[in-house]
Amino acid sequence: MSAPNQLLASPAAKPIVFVLALLPAAWLVWGAVANTLGANPAEALIRATGDWTLRFLCLTLAVTPLRQATGWHALARLRRLLGLFTFFYGVVHFLCFAWLDMGLDVGAIVQDIAKRPFILVGTAALLTMLPLAATSFNAAIKALGGRRWQLLHRAVYATAGLALLHFFWMRSGKHDYAEVAVYAAILGVLLGWRVWRRLRPAPRPALP
């Protein structure tokens, strides 16, 4: 086993990643308490939690390509954790919007989802993650069967597309697509890798 793989396989790897993944949330909570989030803390929280959802989505989708490219197979142990953190930040993002922007007024939230396509698409992205988060534990994998579970979890590609469209439409207000392009490139590479692996001719079995 290579050194990075050994590190990833150690029992400490998961708790460390767990704590690291909580740091952005802790930083934002601290910022809200200490009032260091700028003139519009509500907007800062909504945007930052959205950014972190996208970042964790990229990290989650990077696990498999990175594992295949490097042979660090212990990375696979972190995939569920990262996926669940993507969902966590997505939920916090939605709650920030619902609470800080809409004052938890259900009527206003429903109206806003209908009124603004980018909110609708963002909500849809969150909803596509719901069944994945709900079937993320081992018993669910067993109950569904590996193949069906895997098929269901391909919904994450829909999440990626919807999340990117959500961000694109949000930024279209300012015609500023620089950051959108960065996320599109990353997600493009991560999804392109999968397509390429599927389409390339199968390696010949070694002759006896």
Add this chain to the structure above:
Amino acid sequence: LPGARSAVPGAATMEAPTAYGDVTSYNNFYEFGTDKADPALRAQKLQTRPWTVVVDGLVKKPGRWDLDTLLKLAPMEERIYRLRCVEGWSMVIPWVGYSLVELIRRVEPLGSARYVQFETLADARQMPGLRSNIIPWPYVEGLRLDEAMHPLALLAFGLYGELLPPQNGAPLRLVVPWKYGFKSAKSLVAIRFVEQPPRSAWQRTAPQEYGFYANVNPTVDHPRWSQATERRIGEGLFAKRRPTLMFNGYEPQVGQLYAGLDLKKNY
């Protein structure tokens, strides 16, 4: 930059002014970047002296006005205005300046002048935002002549009793409190009197979203969001959004300018 209390009706709201730190760290000034933190970070080296403003077009007395002349043109007044951004946030800002009409009177517009066009500095060496072509630079805005001559339309040189900080549009800017903030062009270099309605930078960029009038109006939504409410900056994380007021609360003063105008069509 001291300013006397203004006698203009509506010129001094009783609402609590937004903190100086918020006013000067959170605003849009695309010449310095599209993030609302960019202007404060990137505008500090803006050269505001010497500064001249070209005033020309359909006027009897076209000319170049230097800043010192403009600063002494009329007595400075403090105007405490609400500012409503089209994005859905608002502030209360104590500006210092005088009614734009003071300058307009002195250049004597011709009878054919119907509109006034305002142009912001576009200097790529000082303004990193110009590298992106989000907007056709220079930033252009416009008012109908009668709007520009309304006493509430302000030529501002300062805020909070100080000269304008660069990020807020130094050394002089327009403030039209009953319109969305983007109408109030900053760092003015040209004021032009014309016959046809000027096409503003935002009309060129997204005509279906930003019209010529851009009056604050809670009943006419932006195509992508509601304009019914606004977040008052500085009220804290859990403050409820406030209802947005017609003409940003300046309806008694400016409502008659739009008598008979379809405000849904003329957004």
